[in-house]
Amino acid sequence: MTENLAAASLLTVGVSGGSAFVGLNAGTSEAIGFNVTVGSLALALIKPASTTDTRSWVALSAQVSNASFVAPASLPFHVSATGLTLEINTKDAVGSKFVDFSALPEGKLTVATGPSTTRDLAFGRAFLRPRAPWTWRSPRS
16 A cells, blocks of 8 residues: 655754764763764654654664674673664554655655765665674673
């Protein structure tokens, strides 16, 4: 089933090269959370213009060069991933519809990630697709 929105608000965020920590106690020996280094990221947030329409959609395409779990020394394990690619195109919570970016006039939504760089959202279905090699280290007895 296809539906065209008569009007919608679109917020895009693009990043080319950056890093972030998501968690608690950043920068301390008691930090716990995730460190990520982003190569490029395109995010689109879409909501119908009608205030009575409560649906919303999120699309994300990101290349993360490094992601790691950060924990205090008392937690004896380490998880990390390099070369991570993450792609998400959500369904709305009401009718399970998704945004078909491949149906746009150019077959995609291009998001500026920097002054001269872009990343495309060209998804034709809803999904969550993480891909990465990862490592797990635990102390030896």
